[in-house]
Amino acid sequence: MEIKKQIVRDIPRRRFLELSMKGGLLIAATPALMSQLVSCKNGARSTSALDVDKEILDRVISKALEKGGDFADVYLENRISREIVMEESIFKSGLYGISQGAGVRVISGNKTGYAYTDEITEEKLLRAAEVASYVALNGNTVSPVNIAGVERPSFITVKQPLAEIADEKRIEVIKRADQAARDYDPRIKMAFVNYNDEIRSRVIANSEGIYLRDELPLLFFIVQVMSDDGTARHMARERLSKHSGFEMFEMVSPETVAERAAREAIAMLDAEEAPAGMMDVVMQNGWGGVLVHEAVGHPLEADNIAKEIGAFTGKMGQKVAADCFTMVDDGTLPNFRGTINFDDEGTEAKRNVLIENGMLKGFMTDILSAKQLSMSRTGNGRRESFRYIPIPRMTNTFIEKGDDDPADILASTKKGIYVQSLSGGSVNPVTGVFNFTCREAYLIENGKKTKPIKGATLIGSCLDVISNIDAVGNDLDFGPGICGKGQIAEVSAGQPTVRLRGINVGGSKA
Amino acid sequence: MKNIDLTEKLVKKCLNLGADAAEVFLESNRNLSVNVLNSEIETIEEAASQGVGFRVFVDGKMGFSHCNDFSNRSLDDTISRAVAFARLSTPDENNVLTDDKGFTQVADLFDPGISAGTMDKKLEMALELEKLAMKDPRITKSSGAGYGEGESEIFIGNSNGLLKTYKSSGCSLGVYVVAEKGNQKNTGGEYCSRVFFSDLLPLEEIAAVASKKAIELLDPVMIKTQKAAVIFDPDVARALLGGIISAINGERVMQGASFLKDHLNKQFASPLLTITDDGTRAKSLGSSPFDGEGVPTIKNVLVADGVLKSFIYNVKAAQRAGVKSTGNATRGGFSSLPGIGTHNVYVSTGKHTRNEIIASTKRGLLLLEVTGYGIDSVSGNFSGGASGIWIENGELVHPVKGVTIAGQAFDILNSIDMMGTDLDMNRTNTSPTFRIAEVQIGGK
Numbered sequence: 018m019e020i021k022k023q024i025v026r027d028i029p030r031r032r033f034l035e036l037s038m039k040g041g042l043l044i045a046a047t048p049a050l051m052s053q054l055v056s057c058k059n060g061a062r063s064t065s066a067l068d069v070d071k072e073i074l075d076r077v078i079s080k081a082l083e084k085g086g087d088f089a090d091v092y093l094e095n096r097i098s099r100e101i102v103m104e105e106s107i108f109k110s111g112l113y114g115i116s117q118g119a120g121v122r123v124i125s126g127n128k129t130g131y132a133y134t135d136e137i138t139e140e141k142l143l144r145a146a147e148v149a150s151y152v153a154l155n156g157n158t159v160s161p162v163n164i165a166g167v168e169r170p171s172f173i174t175v176k177q178p179l180a181e182i183a184d185e186k187r188i189e190v191i192k193r194a195d196q197a198a199r200d201y202d203p204r205i206k207m208a209f210v211n212y213n214d215e216i217r218s219r220v221i222a223n224s225e226g227i228y229l230r231d232e233l234p235l236l237f238f239i240v241q242v243m244s245d246d247g248t249a250r251h252m253a254r255e256r257l258s259k260h261s262g263f264e265m266f267e268m269v270s271p272e273t274v275a276e277r278a279a280r281e282a283i284a285m286l287d288a289e290e291a292p293a294g295m296m297d298v299v300m301q302n303g304w305g306g307v308l309v310h311e312a313v314g315h316p317l318e319a320d321n322i323a324k325e326i327g328a329f330t331g332k333m334g335q336k337v338a339a340d341c342f343t344m345v346d347d348g349t350l351p352n353f354r355g356t357i358n359f360d361d362e363g364t365e366a367k368r369n370v371l372i373e374n375g376m377l378k379g380f381m382t383d384i385l386s387a388k389q390l391s392m393s394r395t396g397n398g399r400r401e402s403f404r405y406i407p408i409p410r411m412t413n414t415f416i417e418k419g420d421d422d423p424a425d426i427l428a429s430t431k432k433g434i435y436v437q438s439l440s441g442g443s444v445n446p447v448t449g450v451f452n453f454t455c456r457e458a459y460l461i462e463n464g465k466k467t468k469p470i471k472g473a474t475l476i477g478s479c480l481d482v483i484s485n486i487d488a489v490g491n492d493l494d495f496g497p498g499i500c501g502k503g504q505i506a507e508v509s510a511g512q513p514t515v516r517l518r519g520i521n522v523g524g525s526k527a
Numbered sequence: 528m529k530n531i532d533l534t535e536k537l538v539k540k541c542l543n544l545g546a547d548a549a550e551v552f553l554e555s556n557r558n559l560s561v562n563v564l565n566s567e568i569e570t571i572e573e574a575a576s577q578g579v580g581f582r583v584f585v586d587g588k589m590g591f592s593h594c595n596d597f598s599n600r601s602l603d604d605t606i607s608r609a610v611a612f613a614r615l616s617t618p619d620e621n622n623v624l625t626d627d628k629g630f631t632q633v634a635d636l637f638d639p640g641i642s643a644g645t646m647d648k649k650l651e652m653a654l655e656l657e658k659l660a661m662k663d664p665r666i667t668k669s670s671g672a673g674y675g676e677g678e679s680e681i682f683i684g685n686s687n688g689l690l691k692t693y694k695s696s697g698c699s700l701g702v703y704v705v706a707e708k709g710n711q712k713n714t715g716g717e718y719c720s721r722v723f724f725s726d727l728l729p730l731e732e733i734a735a736v737a738s739k740k741a742i743e744l745l746d747p748v749m750i751k752t753q754k755a756a757v758i759f760d761p762d763v764a765r766a767l768l769g770g771i772i773s774a775i776n777g778e779r780v781m782q783g784a785s786f787l788k789d790h791l792n793k794q795f796a797s798p799l800l801t802i803t804d805d806g807t808r809a810k811s812l813g814s815s816p817f818d819g820e821g822v823p824t825i826k827n828v829l830v831a832d833g834v835l836k837s838f839i840y841n842v843k844a845a846q847r848a849g850v851k852s853t854g855n856a857t858r859g860g861f862s863s864l865p866g867i868g869t870h871n872v873y874v875s876t877g878k879h880t881r882n883e884i885i886a887s888t889k890r891g892l893l894l895l896e897v898t899g900y901g902i903d904s905v906s907g908n909f910s911g912g913a914s915g916i917w918i919e920n921g922e923l924v925h926p927v928k929g930v931t932i933a934g935q936a937f938d939i940l941n942s943i944d945m946m947g948t949d950l951d952m953n954r955t956n957t958s959p960t961f962r963i964a965e966v967q968i969g970g971k
Binding site: 066104105107108110111112113114115116117118126127128129130131132133134135136145148149151152184185188206207243245249250251252290291293294295321324325326328404406440442443445447448450452454471472473474476477478521522523524525526527 | 609753786898912935
């Protein structure tokens with residue numbers, strides 16, 4: 018499951034055949050399900066296909082609103098991607114991809130019409146506009162404003178542009194990681210090293226008159242390491258990702274990434290069966306923030322709130338969590354994996370405080386849900402590619418740091434589970450019921466981390482868990498991830514060390 | 528130029544641009560979806576798209592590239608990228624392409640009637656489905672209903688002279704509703720996917736299942752942490768199937784990354800467990816005349832009476848293992864290399880009706896929902912969140928939510944002691960209801 022999961026979740030591809038023929042239809046047909054199914058790419062090619070005259074885009078937007086509607090936008094995209102995979106110290110594959118296309122959207126009341134095309138020509142764009150305008154029959158009409166370029170701040174700096182990096186350098190970092198993993202311990206049998214990079218170029222134009230164009234570089238480096246001592250096996254994982262140039266590997270070396278994974282793989286060989294039932298959980302700082310990403314973040318995305326079915330519906334301004342709990346989604350953290358300067362609807366990235374000292378302060382909106390809820394746009398309207406409608410998504414989501422010393426948090430926990438890292442998890446955004454699978458976890462006995470335990474599932478409900486957080490450390494850290502909500506988005510999640518009281522642990526031992 | 532001719536031409540172009548051997552995978556698709564919410568259109572999406580992937584070999588080294596722009600300049604550039612990339616890679620003697628020109632006859636994979644229906648009719652179906660699912664007064668909110676359809680045409684050509692194509696279609700209806708009672712909320716959803724539009728189940732039937740799922744877990748009672756029987760509903764059987772399928776992936780087996788790696792032709796599960804993968808079944812969404820690299824599909828018994836009979840392979844993994852491809856190359860579309868996966872996996876039926884299984888259970892959980900990743904295919908560890916209905920003395924007594932179930936794969940699979948008769952062959956991964964004699968349940 019582990020490997021398959023990695024392939025499905027960590028190495029997303031344009032799966033539109035599969036999406037349209039199988040699972041995707043389920044998702045298309047049951048929109049809320051998709052939010053429960055929780056779970057990117059470079060080159061020197063010119064993106065001249067995006068050099069579409071502003072007058073043409075004006076005509077497309079006018080066409081989209083010809084039958085009526087409140088809003089229309091055009092999104093042009095060019096993505097150049099590379100993926101290199103090494104398994105068993107052999108290059109399994111090297112992928113190079115070019116994907117380009119455009120989508121036209123019309124919003125009329127609560128209705129959205131959408132059509133996309135692989136070919137960026139005026140004829141195809143006008144045809145897409147006509148299809149998208151289907152929803153606007155008999156709707157209100159706005160007159161589009163002619164588009165003009167606007168400025169947005171950038172939170173992404175690049176020192177070594179991906180387009181200027183020779184493939185030999187990419188191959189070198191992969192080999193270094195593989196070598197470091199195997200040198201760590203003779204019980205390390207194999208490393209899976211997955212290198213991804215991409216440059217996504219976007220043009221966004223809409224009926225409010227904005228025209229934006231930029232280029233987002235993204236690097237994603239995943240090392241999985243398998244240990245086997247003849248009786249037990251463990252697949253460990255470490256990931257590194259940034260919106261930046263190749264200098265990412267000077268800040269954290271490929272060896273460091275591999276050694277972190279190898280350390281986990283060896284430590285977990287001695288894992289015993291986990292206990293079952295309700296207990297206290299201490300979560301180490303970093304990627305554990307995926308717990309609040311899922312459990313609290315998804316239910317705070319405004320689409321389900323606008324439908325009046327989300328777990329936090331009607332709770333704005335109310336106390337929903339413990340006093341020590343503050344949660345933020347911040348799309349402006351420099352070069353972070355979840356930072357995209359402006360969202361895929363052109364709204365600039367912001368720091369949005371969602372819950373402050375236990376009080377519900379904000380939801381994450383896109384243009385449509387902001388309108389429906391009469392709220393401001395928070396810069397969370399994101400899309401996987403031109404083949405998808407933008408929807409409210411997280412960027413870099415984290416629990417704000419607190420006052421507690423992480424060592425004291427552990428020492429004051431008599432009995433429970435210490436979770437060093439999680440594989441991932443999912444949430445039902447309507448009920449707020451979540452689940453996570455531990456990747457590396459230990460028993461806590463008398464305030465000390467003791468025996469490692471096998472991957473147990475943690476379950477609970479979002480409103481309970483944030484009410485029952487009783488310690489928040491001062492050691493905020495982040496990890497990179499992929500979030501799936503019918504479409505994927507690159508995000509990061511973070512937290513300081515925290516303690517959660519009364520989580521149900523799915524162990525196999527009474 | 529027709530896509531079939533283009534595919535053939537592109538194979539030659541790969542060779543002209545420096546490849547020793549090459550495979551071209553080209554697809555064209557059309558998709559439509561409509562979602563409704565509270566009796567109004569929420570979204571309508573429509574698109575046609577295409578793309579092509581190139582797998583090239585140079586001195587036994589492989590490179591891959593893909594694009595969706597079919598201009599000559601773009602195609603040449605993309606192929607050259609794959610060739611350049613191959614030169615940097617490491618040689619692998621298992622980098623071979625199939626020369627099997629065979630074509631399994633699989634009936635009814637394409638319904639020309641899907642695109643014939645009007646948008647208004649499809650919209651009307653989604654609206655009606657939502658309305659029907661909201662009929663019960665305990666259902667308080669809709670999370671939406673939808674209809675989706677797709678048509679796809681696949682072309683594969685390679686430098687061994689292989690050139691194949693087939694067309695397929697699919698359509699789907701789904702609805703998702705919320706039941707509320709006091710502070711409680713519970714969601715329920717159901718969908719129906721078919722190759723043929725006319726085979727979609729009656730709207731009443733789909734709506735009734737969604738509504739029932741939302742309602743039946745209201746007023747749950749927490750149970751104690753204990754060991755008890757667990758009856759897997761067909762909906763959740765895949766939580767176990769997925770881990771088994773990943774563990775019999777021939778490539779992972781050779782890498783040692785599978786809890787079943789040493790169990791070929793050995794008894795590893797209860798004799799009640801027989802699992803088959805059938806890529807040849809007519810009118811099935813998982814079927815095709817050939818797999819993702821052109822190898823004809825077969826019907827393959829994976830597990831017979833608890834004995835592991837076969838691993839699954841694509842051409843490269845089979846070459847390495849010294850066996851023949853089982854026709855299990857899967858592709859996530861034109862932009863991905865062939866991986867390894869299944870077509871239509873089903874667990875064979877047993878002797879007991881679902882009601883008999885429930886009636887013969889003294890104390891246990893009828894498992895209706897599982898969350899988490901299922902069986903870990905490397906370690907064989909299983910742990911998940913669970914909901915369902917508690918059984919005492921053969922009677923369903925109350926709903927249960929927020930518990931966990933866990934165990935080791937071999938223990939769980941050997942403890943299957945009753946297999947049901949209720950198999951729905953319209954699903955691609957499917958099983959009858961079955962019972963595990965004893966599983967650790969985590970509660971209060």
